[in-house]
Amino acid sequence: MRIPQSEKELTFWERIYFPEVFRGLAITAKHFVVNMIRHTLRLLGFKNVPKGAVTYQYPEEIRPISTRLRTMHRLARRADGSPRCVACMMCETVCPASCIYIVAGEHPDPNIEKVPIRFDIDLGKCIFCGYCVEACPEDAIRMDTGIYNFAAYTREGMVLTLEELLAHEPAPYVSVPTQDKAPDPGPLAKSQPVSAPASA
Amino acid sequence: MALDILIVFLKAVFIVLTVLTFGAILTWVERKQSAVMQDRIGANRAQILGLRMIGLFHILSDAIKMFTKEEFTPERADKFIHMLAPMLSLFFALVTFTAIPFGNVLRLGGKEINLQVAGLNASVLFVFAIVSLGVYGVVLGGWASENNYSFLGGLRASAQMISYEVTIGVAIIGALLIYNTLDLQEMVRYQGHMYLGWIPRWGIVLQPLGFLLFLVAGIAETKRVPFDLPEGESEIVGYWVEYSSMRWGMYMFTDFIEMVLLAAMTTTLFLGGWQIPWLAADGFHFPWGMAIGLPHVVVALLQVGAFFLKVVFLLWFQMLIRWTLPRVRYDQLMRIGWRYLLPLSLANVVVTAAVLLLIG
Numbered sequence: 001m002r003i004p005q006s007e008k009e010l011t012f013w014e015r016i017y018f019p020e021v022f023r024g025l026a027i028t029a030k031h032f033v034v035n036m037i038r039h040t041l042r043l044l045g046f047k048n049v050p051k052g053a054v055t056y057q058y059p060e061e062i063r064p065i066s067t068r069l070r071t072m073h074r075l076a077r078r079a080d081g082s083p084r085c086v087a088c089m090m091c092e093t094v095c096p097a098s099c100i101y102i103v104a105g106e107h108p109d110p111n112i113e114k115v116p117i118r119f120d121i122d123l124g125k126c127i128f129c130g131y132c133v134e135a136c137p138e139d140a141i142r143m144d145t146g147i148y149n150f151a152a153y154t155r156e157g158m159v160l161t162l163e164e165l166l167a168h169e170p171a172p173y174v175s176v177p178t179q180d181k182a183p184d185p186g187p188l189a190k191s192q193p194v195s196a197p198a199s200a
Numbered sequence: 201m202a203l204d205i206l207i208v209f210l211k212a213v214f215i216v217l218t219v220l221t222f223g224a225i226l227t228w229v230e231r232k233q234s235a236v237m238q239d240r241i242g243a244n245r246a247q248i249l250g251l252r253m254i255g256l257f258h259i260l261s262d263a264i265k266m267f268t269k270e271e272f273t274p275e276r277a278d279k280f281i282h283m284l285a286p287m288l289s290l291f292f293a294l295v296t297f298t299a300i301p302f303g304n305v306l307r308l309g310g311k312e313i314n315l316q317v318a319g320l321n322a323s324v325l326f327v328f329a330i331v332s333l334g335v336y337g338v339v340l341g342g343w344a345s346e347n348n349y350s351f352l353g354g355l356r357a358s359a360q361m362i363s364y365e366v367t368i369g370v371a372i373i374g375a376l377l378i379y380n381t382l383d384l385q386e387m388v389r390y391q392g393h394m395y396l397g398w399i400p401r402w403g404i405v406l407q408p409l410g411f412l413l414f415l416v417a418g419i420a421e422t423k424r425v426p427f428d429l430p431e432g433e434s435e436i437v438g439y440w441v442e443y444s445s446m447r448w449g450m451y452m453f454t455d456f457i458e459m460v461l462l463a464a465m466t467t468t469l470f471l472g473g474w475q476i477p478w479l480a481a482d483g484f485h486f487p488w489g490m491a492i493g494l495p496h497v498v499v500a501l502l503q504v505g506a507f508f509l510k511v512v513f514l515l516w517f518q519m520l521i522r523w524t525l526p527r528v529r530y531d532q533l534m535r536i537g538w539r540y541l542l543p544l545s546l547a548n549v550v551v552t553a554a555v556l557l558l559i560g
Contacts, residue, residue, distance in 0.1 A: 021525065024524050024525065027524075028524045029237075029520055031238070031239065032233065032236050032237045032520070035236045035237075035239060036236055039236070052236070053236075053239050053240050054240070
């Protein structure tokens with residue numbers, strides 16, 4: 001067997017291995033003792049003692065997520081509740097996983113050219129790269145719902161429809177205004193800056 | 201006569217139940233201690249009616265799982281030996297405890313009960329003979345499975361255990377020379393003496409190098425990390441790769457029982473067995489002159505408690521080693537065994553013998 005040569009020359013005490021073993025044992029033993037004391041004190045009711053473990057007990061304790069985390073998609077709405085999306089197909093084109101399927105239709109407002117009558121995102125295919133959010137000229141599709149624990153028993157169950165996408169609300173940590181307050185004058189007069197979905 | 205048989209039977213039942221309980225609790229300790237050492241919480245989800253008991257029910261759920269799983273035997277395996285091997289392993293591990301003294305002579309109603317299941321006068325030899333036989337369970341299991349990986353695991357186990365048995369045998373010779381007996385109970389009695397009236401004459405004081413060598417070689421004998429090459433889970437899985445359900449559980453249990461055995465043997469040989477410093481038959485006699493008188497039964501119970509406390513400490517220490525050190529490579533294993541531990545233990549014997557000869 002070829003024995004790899006280490007880059008650093010070991011000293012005598014490191015080579016005889018035993019002192020280093022005890023050094024390592026001292027580190028782990030320290031962790032054990034400190035954590036045991038913390039666990040015991042907390043069990044006895046001293047709540048200001050630091051926790052003895054860094055674990056989040058997931059279903060009961062939700063780990064705080066980064067405000068920049070890309071989570072499940074949603075479609076922003078206009079003040080009247082209609083989708084802000086203009087069915088320009090930019091996201092569908094840029095999507096590397098081809099998981100977006102859009103069918104465009106006429107918008108009753110002559111100022112707005114199109115509106116999606118179908119907008120499906122197959123989460124089973126989606127790779128959460130966020131390109132759709134970057135590509136959107138209307139800032140209509142966003143990935144800031146804070147939902148990341150979704151699952152389904154069938155492949156069809158993983159498909160998000162237009163209604164579901166419109167129904168999603170942004171996660172509470174989002175500070176950028178994401179729903180229009182006043183009637184939108186239309187895409188040409190858009191004043192709101194195109195920003196990252198959740199730059200808190 | 202019938203009473204004597206009953207007493208021996210009760211002692212045997214006591215020690216078997218104690219050891220099996222230790223083994224069961226060690227499955228929990230292994231999870232929990234590693235978790236605490238690594239700033240985690242560890243397994244705590246098993247619950248009965250919402251009661252979690254810091255994960256202690258996992259012992260129960262493990263048992264239920266293992267007893268209800270399918271027992272799978274490979275088609276080309278030797279069915280009989282495949283079934284026999286884990287039982288052999290467990291049997292030899294359990295039988296050794298008959299020779300371990302867990303307390304002094306207990307006098308109850310005119311009866312003298314030696315708190316040792318079998319009072320053999322060569323109990324050290326008995327223990328090591330039986331432990332050596334334990335390798336058969338592993339080798340047969342690896343061989344009978346008809347799987348190259350388990351075969352390789354069995355080979356590794358036999359090479360490793362035979363190599364380290366040599367060191368174990370030589371490492372205790374220094375202690376045996378000092379104690380001048382092969383009876384474990386007599387050895388513990390010897391360790392009750394004092395130097396200068398206050399230093400307990402424990403094996404670790406007389407034979408520090410012997411203690412260290414015995415512990416290292418002993419950990420190698422238990423086939424646990426950092427010497428777990430026969431059952432390296434991340435590479436060959438080893439001799440138990442074709443085992444499932446409780447047959448696998450028996451191998452796992454054997455590992456834990458061997459840990460208890462190593463702790464008990466180290467305690468008996470080097471940590472004064474059931475001795476408590478300055479506790480004589482009639483109570484404490486502290487070196488600064490204070491004395492506390494205690495009745496005989498209390499002293500006996502304290503001594504039994506001291507023995508198990510020392511065993512628990514050594515089990516904790518073994519767990520600490522198991523969750524700190526990475527696995528050694530095979531060439532390192534053989535080098536440590538034959539080129540470092542064996543010469544050191546031989547030197548230990550020579551120096552001990554020379555010193556004993558000089559001071560007469």
